[in-house]
Amino acid sequence: MSTILVTGGAGFLGSHIARELVELKHRVIVLDDLSGGFKDNVPKGVRFIACSVTDHKKIQKIFDRYNFDYVFHLAAYAAENLSCFIKRFNYTNNLIGSINLINESIKHKVQCFVFTSSIAVYGEQATPFTEDLTPRPVDSYGIAKYTVEQELKISKNLFNMNYIIFRPHNIYGENQNTGDKYRNVMGIFINQIMNNRPLSIFGDGTQTRQFSYIGDVAPVMARSVLDARFYNQIVNVGSDNFYTVNTIAEKILNCFGHNPGINHLQKRHEVYSAIASHQKLKELGFLQKETPLDEGIRRMVEWTKKVGIRKSKEFRNIELTEGLPESWR
Numbered sequence: 001m002s003t004i005l006v007t008g009g010a011g012f013l014g015s016h017i018a019r020e021l022v023e024l025k026h027r028v029i030v031l032d033d034l035s036g037g038f039k040d041n042v043p044k045g046v047r048f049i050a051c052s053v054t055d056h057k058k059i060q061k062i063f064d065r066y067n068f069d070y071v072f073h074l075a076a077y078a079a080e081n082l083s084c085f086i087k088r089f090n091y092t093n094n095l096i097g098s099i100n101l102i103n104e105s106i107k108h109k110v111q112c113f114v115f116t117s118s119i120a121v122y123g124e125q126a127t128p129f130t131e132d133l134t135p136r137p138v139d140s141y142g143i144a145k146y147t148v149e150q151e152l153k154i155s156k157n158l159f160n161m162n163y164i165i166f167r168p169h170n171i172y173g174e175n176q177n178t179g180d181k182y183r184n185v186m187g188i189f190i191n192q193i194m195n196n197r198p199l200s201i202f203g204d205g206t207q208t209r210q211f212s213y214i215g216d217v218a219p220v221m222a223r224s225v226l227d228a229r230f231y232n233q234i235v236n237v238g239s240d241n242f243y244t245v246n247t248i249a250e251k252i253l254n255c256f257g258h259n260p261g262i263n264h265l266q267k268r269h270e271v272y273s274a275i276a277s278h279q280k281l282k283e284l285g286f287l288q289k290e291t292p293l294d295e296g297i298r299r300m301v302e303w304t305k306k307v308g309i310r311k312s313k314e315f316r317n318i319e320l321t322e323g324l325p326e327s328w329r
């Protein structure tokens, strides 16, 4: 049995990974400041600590106390498109918070640091994105993720701390925050339909994205630390299939008995086509399941109807308003 820290474990992806790790019989400590997560997401059988990764003094004490074997770092505010308007917050939370954990992990000889990066690091370049491409992030969120990746690489070289970097994209499913207007397109659409408001789509909705069901991604990530082939690798993780945002809207609407319509908003600054290759994951021997999109959406909608729309704390500290989409003001 290993002792494992999961930051962001009250959030969507983190709660599923924490649950997988408990099922694998590890001792799991979840650390989360509940800024975007929910206490009832935290799975049974874990120790929960309310703390921000930005509080380096507290983080130090937690590491001194638990002597973690592995760290899964998922805590972040993952509002990619908003990140350019909240730069200071983005870098404090997503970059400095990560550095606090890396420092303590080095000091405490953590065996492997698993970091959830994002395909946002690729930016706008030819698809499909393969892990060997030089990242060219086009937003502050992607820059923070890429910087943490580089810190992990130099920490391996200088301090021999192993890492695994996952680059997921648009994961959806149960436990997702459906109450944040700045992120999680499926959650936003479900929220709007349940509140009988038109679905807001930036631009004409032909931008393409891959969407992965949580039950296909979390087990791969949770098991990675036990498989040395993943060590010191960067791995894209998720579904190969891609869809337009219009198709996603249509499929979600099909799960409801009413249609509040679609409101096309002014196009925003975002990557048009974000498609990643998963060849490397396959070569590592991970035959990822692919839950059909309709089935995954059905499960997420059923779950949302059961628990209700999440009441998320509204993010209020916008630092720059120039160019901010009208609907975000």
Ligand SMILES: NC(=O)c1ccc[n+]([C@@H]2O[C@H](COP(=O)([O-])OP(=O)(O)OC[C@H]3O[C@@H](n4cnc5c(N)ncnc54)[C@H](O)[C@@H]3O)[C@@H](O)[C@H]2O)c1
Residues within 6 Å of the ligand: 007, 008, 009, 010, 011, 012, 013, 014, 031, 032, 033, 034, 035, 036, 037, 038, 051, 052, 053, 054, 073, 074, 075, 076, 077, 078, 093, 097, 116, 117, 118, 119, 167, 168, 169, 170, 171, 172, 176, 177
């Ligand atoms: N969901 C996706 O599609 C996706 C895609 C690519 C990358 N990621 C990455 O995966 C990770 C998890 O994303 P998610 O979708 O589960 O988001 P989420 O918001 O559901 O989970 C993040 C959790 O981190 C917590 N958190 C945020 N800032 C914190 C801080 N300073 N200290 C402690 N806890 C803090 C939040 O309260 C939340 O519970 C993030 O790092 C995100 O960037 C997610």
